[in-house]
Amino acid sequence: MTTLTETTLSPRAPLWTRLPVVHQLRQSVGLQRGMLVAGLVITGVFILTAIFAPLLAPYGYSQLRDDSGSFGAQQTPGGSHLLGTTVGGYDVLSRVIWGSQTAITVMVIAVVLSIFAGVALGLVSGYFGGWLDRVLVVICDAVYAFPALLLAIVMGIVISGGRSGLWGGIFAAAISITVVFIPQYFRVIRAETVRIKAEAYVESARVLGASNGRIMFRHVLRNATRTLPLIFTLNASEALLTLAGLGFIGFGIEPSSAAEWGYDLNKSLSDVSSGIWWTSLFPGLAIVLVVLGITLVGESLNDLADPRLRSRRAPGKTAATSVVPGGTLNAGPGGIDGLEASSPASDQHSNDDPFEAK
Amino acid sequence: MRSLPDVVRIDNLNVTFATDGGAVTAVDGVSLRVAPGEILAIVGESGSGKTVTAKTILGLLPDTAIAHGAVILSSKDGSNSNDVLAVSKQKLRQLRGADVSMVFQEPSTALNPVYTVGWQIAEGIRAHGEFSRKEARAKAIEILGRVGIPDPESRVDYYPHQFSGGQKQRVVIAMALVLDPGLIVADEPTTALDVTVQAEILDLLRRCRDEFGSAIVLITHNMGVVADLADRVVVMYEGKIVEEAPAQELFSNPQHDYTKRLLGSVPHVGQGTTRATARLEAREAHWAAAKPVVVADNLKIQYPGRLGKPGFTAVDGVSFTIRPGEVLGLVGESGSGKTTIGRAMGGLTRVTGGSLTVLGHEMNGFKERAFKKVRSDIGFVFQDPASSFNPLLTIAECVAEPLVVHGRAANPRAARRRVNELLEAVQLPRAFGDRYPHELSGGQRQRASLARGLALEPSLLIADEPTSALDVSVQSKVLELFAELQKEFGFAALFISHDLAVVDILADRIAVLYQGKLVEEGTGAEVLGAPKDAYTQRLLASLPVPDPVAQALRRDELRILRAAG
Numbered sequence: 001m002t003t004l005t006e007t008t009l010s011p012r013a014p015l016w017t018r019l020p021v022v023h024q025l026r027q028s029v030g031l032q033r034g035m036l037v038a039g040l041v042i043t044g045v046f047i048l049t050a051i052f053a054p055l056l057a058p059y060g061y062s063q064l065r066d067d068s069g070s071f072g073a074q075q076t077p078g079g080s081h082l083l084g085t086t087v088g089g090y091d092v093l094s095r096v097i098w099g100s101q102t103a104i105t106v107m108v109i110a111v112v113l114s115i116f117a118g119v120a121l122g123l124v125s126g127y128f129g130g131w132l133d134r135v136l137v138v139i140c141d142a143v144y145a146f147p148a149l150l151l152a153i154v155m156g157i158v159i160s161g162g163r164s165g166l167w168g169g170i171f172a173a174a175i176s177i178t179v180v181f182i183p184q185y186f187r188v189i190r191a192e193t194v195r196i197k198a199e200a201y202v203e204s205a206r207v208l209g210a211s212n213g214r215i216m217f218r219h220v221l222r223n224a225t226r227t228l229p230l231i232f233t234l235n236a237s238e239a240l241l242t243l244a245g246l247g248f249i250g251f252g253i254e255p256s257s258a259a260e261w262g263y264d265l266n267k268s269l270s271d272v273s274s275g276i277w278w279t280s281l282f283p284g285l286a287i288v289l290v291v292l293g294i295t296l297v298g299e300s301l302n303d304l305a306d307p308r309l310r311s312r313r314a315p316g317k318t319a320a321t322s323v324v325p326g327g328t329l330n331a332g333p334g335g336i337d338g339l340e341a342s343s344p345a346s347d348q349h350s351n352d353d354p355f356e357a358k
Numbered sequence: 359m360r361s362l363p364d365v366v367r368i369d370n371l372n373v374t375f376a377t378d379g380g381a382v383t384a385v386d387g388v389s390l391r392v393a394p395g396e397i398l399a400i401v402g403e404s405g406s407g408k409t410v411t412a413k414t415i416l417g418l419l420p421d422t423a424i425a426h427g428a429v430i431l432s433s434k435d436g437s438n439s440n441d442v443l444a445v446s447k448q449k450l451r452q453l454r455g456a457d458v459s460m461v462f463q464e465p466s467t468a469l470n471p472v473y474t475v476g477w478q479i480a481e482g483i484r485a486h487g488e489f490s491r492k493e494a495r496a497k498a499i500e501i502l503g504r505v506g507i508p509d510p511e512s513r514v515d516y517y518p519h520q521f522s523g524g525q526k527q528r529v530v531i532a533m534a535l536v537l538d539p540g541l542i543v544a545d546e547p548t549t550a551l552d553v554t555v556q557a558e559i560l561d562l563l564r565r566c567r568d569e570f571g572s573a574i575v576l577i578t579h580n581m582g583v584v585a586d587l588a589d590r591v592v593v594m595y596e597g598k599i600v601e602e603a604p605a606q607e608l609f610s611n612p613q614h615d616y617t618k619r620l621l622g623s624v625p626h627v628g629q630g631t632t633r634a635t636a637r638l639e640a641r642e643a644h645w646a647a648a649k650p651v652v653v654a655d656n657l658k659i660q661y662p663g664r665l666g667k668p669g670f671t672a673v674d675g676v677s678f679t680i681r682p683g684e685v686l687g688l689v690g691e692s693g694s695g696k697t698t699i700g701r702a703m704g705g706l707t708r709v710t711g712g713s714l715t716v717l718g719h720e721m722n723g724f725k726e727r728a729f730k731k732v733r734s735d736i737g738f739v740f741q742d743p744a745s746s747f748n749p750l751l752t753i754a755e756c757v758a759e760p761l762v763v764h765g766r767a768a769n770p771r772a773a774r775r776r777v778n779e780l781l782e783a784v785q786l787p788r789a790f791g792d793r794y795p796h797e798l799s800g801g802q803r804q805r806a807s808l809a810r811g812l813a814l815e816p817s818l819l820i821a822d823e824p825t826s827a828l829d830v831s832v833q834s835k836v837l838e839l840f841a842e843l844q845k846e847f848g849f850a851a852l853f854i855s856h857d858l859a860v861v862d863i864l865a866d867r868i869a870v871l872y873q874g875k876l877v878e879e880g881t882g883a884e885v886l887g888a889p890k891d892a893y894t895q896r897l898l899a900s901l902p903v904p905d906p907v908a909q910a911l912r913r914d915e916l917r918i919l920r921a922a923g
Binding site: 199200203205209210218219222223 | 742759
């Protein structure tokens with residue numbers, strides 16, 4: 001009997017097509033696919049640039065001179081300096097390429113720190129409720145009400161005394177961003193947990209006498225994390241903006257310890273009025289492109305996750321085995337009978353079930 | 359009358375949906391017509407295309423649907439007719455409300471909560487012609503009175519939440535009637551309502567036809583409702599019409615196999631009485647003296663109210679017992695407290711007064727730690743098969759969960775042998791264990807749910823409306839399985855349902871709840887055969903039977919009963 005039924009099990013899709021982004025890419029059509037692909041390409045270029053920065057950049061981020069002598073300040077693009085040099089005498093192209101490395105480090109640290117803290121707090125708060133939940137929600141609301149950049153400045157001063165070297169600066173930026181982001185993860189996971197807590201399968205686990213830990217991790221957490229990739233991408237772009245903002249107002253990383261786009265933009269302020277466009281254009285463009293790319297990915301994932309927003313291919317030829325809407329393997333209108341007795345109208349399910357074998 | 363054209367004529371309608379899995383045909387070559395003043399019922403199970411067909415008449419299909427064919431809609435006086443599929447959106451708006459209108463399933467979501475009902479009715483009137491605010495209001499008051507809302511002059515300014523469910527549905531019907539359309543499409547108009555309210559709404563729909571002369575397209579899966587109301591019946595199956603006949607003919611002499619099966623699986627009161635007596639006779643002599651599994655004594659359950667307000671008493675002084683191996687059917691309408699009692703027995707809701715003893719454990723003021731051991735002796739089957747399984751676990755993992763939690767198996771894989779046995783006990787193939795819940799139909803999921811409930815061989819099973827979300831033929835299979843398993847495993851059970859006929863099939867004894875109080879308790883023959891309480895009598899009389907002739911008689915009985923009570 002089992003050998004007979006096993007043949008009817010449809011093979012599952014291969015693993016790689018079920019991975020988060022790949023799955024959405026295959027699912028998307030038309031403009032939505034265009035947006036997603038554009039976002040993925042920009043993000044991909046950004047990540048590759050960050051990884052291969054030492055190979056791609058013609059000079060070091062803090063290099064002021066080479067064998068032929070000092071670069072000179074504010075050189076026009078061309079020659080040995082493809083994008084010119086800054087007022088401080090750095091090579092713009094090299095600074096832009098190295099800057100991607102700083103940006104990605106801050107994003108990763110900020111998102112990783114906030115995702116763990118936020119998810120854990122949200123899960124506990126949503127699942128147990130009570131006074132702990134109320135206190136945490138109030139704290140998170142208070143953090144929300146704070147301007148993110150102001151908070152980041154305060155954190156930057158607390159952590160590193162304002163300006164610092166590479167890791168000090170990166171962590172100052174990352175932790176300050178973390179503080180701002182935890183409430184977002186907290187809110188989303190808490191809301192999902194509260195919703196899932198009322199689902200019948202959680203109640204069923206409670207009736208069985210499963211421990212709170214088991215219910216939280218086996219039943220609630222895995223179902224609550226669906227929206228995370230979306231916030232993840234949106235937060236990553238926000239992290240970059242906060243980092244650039246910190247650098248721009250002078251709480252960033254010293255040019256001698258790392259390249260940072262916001263800092264370069266700050267230093268190029270005076271150049272703009274004197275017609276030197278290349279020092280501000282390229283770091284600014286880098287910020288805009290990366291934020292755009294990541295946001296495109298995030299927004300596309302959001303649209304694709306919602307069946308009401310997702311566009312579909314126009315119906316062409318109907319699939320040979322038309323099923324009725326309302327579920328893939330729904331019983332035919334014969335109900336279980338339709339599945340089990342081999343009624344002619346639903347023969348594709350006829351040997352699903354050995355009921356009629358009795 | 360004879361000269362008037364059909365109010366709607368559907369010719370060879372095909373509707374295709376674009377889905378993630380490719381195009382799917384929902385309606386396949388359907389042709390039907392509705393004469394003026396006729397009530398046509400479209401029956402079929404979920405996914406048979408009945409709702410899609412009806413929505414096409416109003417041009418309410420979503421953007422992902424593509425329809426072919428013709429839907430010719432004529433106005434009531436027969437002066438003009440239009441093809442709904444071909445007209446412009448603007449013309450469609452004119453047709454809706456004036457020529458055809460709709461009554462929705464869920465009255466509480468069909469009304470906008472922030473406007474008064476009078477405003478909402480007037481909005482429809484003013485969208486179709488020049489009416490002053492005063493005229494529209496007068497019309498709204500008139501129509502509310504005609505659908506049986508008492509004191510319409512003041513009720514017209516009420517908000518939807520100030521009406522009961524049945525009254526809300528009356529308001530929705532008033533909205534549909536106000537422009538005097540030739541056709542009303544009613545999509546499961548009574549599914550969300552209690553049986554006693556359902557009977558009133560069915561009366562009202564009949565009056566819509568008799569007094570307003572509207573034709574009605576009634577979409578339903580309830581054969582009792584069809585028998586009560588319909589002149590002619592269309593049976594749909596996989597998007598096609600398989601049978602079309604006048605109501606009496608269809609019920610007395612069904613032609614198509616599917617129709618026969620559908621009618622055969624409709625539960626009706628009186629089915630289970632003989633079986634219950636047989637079970638009673640088979641019991642051992644000292645059974646009645648055995649220690650009961652569950653004893654409720656003056657049980658009270660109160661939900662806490664908001665600050666400064668008294669709580670809501672869901673269960674008020676209920677006493678009953680369940681003896682070993684006995685099935686107690688708990689019947690009541692929504693809000694009667696039947697689910698609360700089931701949840702209290704499973705330790706999901708706290709008991710606030712009286713005493714509830716489950717398997718020797720007092721539930722009033724229970725501690726989770728002390729109760730955990732008892733839990734392995736209690737099985738629970740939930741109402742909604744769609745949400746009772748963790749969507750990320752396979753069926754085998756879900757069924758193994760109780761075994762793992764209570765230490766009978768180290769992990770789901772070790773429990774697989776036992777899981778396979780259980781799946782076979784509920785007549786599911788072993789291979790289904792590797793599927794995910796969404797890959798199973800509702801009936802299959804509910805059987806897997808039974809398997810999970812029985813995994814620890816409990817001596818008490820609590821089934822909370824296990825079949826109310828299922829189609830009738832699936833329901834009859836699941837009930838049959840439940841009875842078989844009960845016989846085999848011999849567990850005691852609390853079977854909660856709003857449907858008297860369903861409870862009758864399974865229960866040894868039936869308890870009727872009304873507003874948190876137990877109004878009647880006894881064997882099926884006692885409660886259903888000779889009900890003593892007025893509420894039980896009304897409940898029983900309101901239940902439509904799937905037989906047009908018998909139902910017409912019952913309708914008169916109910917009218918007398920209502921006039922008396």
